[in-house]
Amino acid sequence: MTTTHVALFLSFAFLFYAAQGTKVTLNNKCSYTVWPGTLTGDQKPQLPLTGFELAPGASNSVDLPSPWSGRFWGRTGCSESNGKFSCATADCASGQIACNGAGAIPPASLVEIFVAENGGQDFYDVSNVDGFNVPISVTPQGGSGDCKTSSCPKDINSLCLADLQMKGSDGNVIACKSACLVYQKVEYCCTGPNNKPETCPPTNYSQFFEQQCLDAYSYAYDDKSSTFTCSNRPDYVITFCP
Ligand SMILES: *[C@@H]1O[C@H](CO)[C@@H](O)[C@H](O)[C@H]1NC(C)=O
Numbered sequence: 745m746t747t748t749h750v751a752l753f754l755s756f757a758f759l760f761y762a763a764q765g766t767k768v769t770l771n772n773k774c775s776y777t778v779w780p781g782t783l784t785g786d787q788k789p790q791l792p793l794t795g796f797e798l799a800p801g802a803s804n805s806v807d808l809p810s811p812w813s814g815r816f817w818g819r820t821g822c823s824e825s826n827g828k829f830s831c832a833t834a835d836c837a838s839g840q841i842a843c844n845g846a847g848a849i850p851p852a853s854l855v856e857i858f859v860a861e862n863g864g865q866d867f868y869d870v871s872n873v874d875g876f877n878v879p880i881s882v883t884p885q886g887g888s889g890d891c892k893t894s895s896c897p898k899d900i901n902s903l904c905l906a907d908l909q910m911k912g913s914d915g916n917v918i919a920c921k922s923a924c925l926v927y928q929k930v931e932y933c934c935t936g937p938n939n940k941p942e943t944c945p946p947t948n949y950s951q952f953f954e955q956q957c958l959d960a961y962s963y964a965y966d967d968k969s970s971t972f973t974c975s976n977r978p979d980y981v982i983t984f985c986p
């Protein structure tokens with residue numbers, strides 16, 4: 745092989761490799777800074793980027809291997825004091841901007857993505873199962889099949905029921921808790937005898953979340969289990985304040 749052949753081979757190998765990946769682009773359309781966090785599930789190694797800052801109007805992207813499953817969320821009201829980083833909502837308690845394998849402390853709006861192997865069927869959704877802190881959406885790009893957007897564009901904080909409100913130091917509602925978090929009851933958490941879809945119907949609290957955002961999961965057994973699917977290696981765009 746000549747040097748040219750080697751160069752050609754390497755560029756094709758790189759193109760092929762690049763085409764295999766799933767790119768997730770995060771955009772911040774909020775008027776405030778959001779600090780996204782990423783968490784890889786199934787005890788797999790974490791992504792190189794587990795937390796970063798996203799100023800208003802900024803975007804950043806991460807590449808996912810396949811298969812992959814995990815979640816994305818946005819932390820708000822973050823600051824550093826005495827060398828320790830922490831956030832008013834959806835903190836991961838790592839003490840740093842990077843979450844390093846720690847998940848969001850609820851309440852937190854979540855985007856969940858399950859990337860299939862070999863271009864199979866991906867699943868993704870916006871979830872308010874762990875409560876709500878920031879409007880968020882997820883849209884596949886490319887791919888084939890349904891590939892609908894899952895979105896919770898409403899500011900649920902301003903509409904949050906009195907008993908679910910989480911208030912900041914200034915008294916404003918900064919997040920909206922799930923009934924499971926507040927009341928720790930099996931009927932809200934879908935645990936114990938209520939750990940099946942048949943025994944965990946919607947409640948007045950899950951219906952509140954459902955009414956605000958029809959396209960987001962409102963509780964663990966929300967009737968949307970295969971609503972958001974897309975095949976053939978789509979990329980994804982996650983938007984804060986869509
Ligand atoms: C929801 O139902 C529970 C139990 O029936 C009741 O105590 C609570 O006040 C209701 N909450 C709302 C917001 O309707």
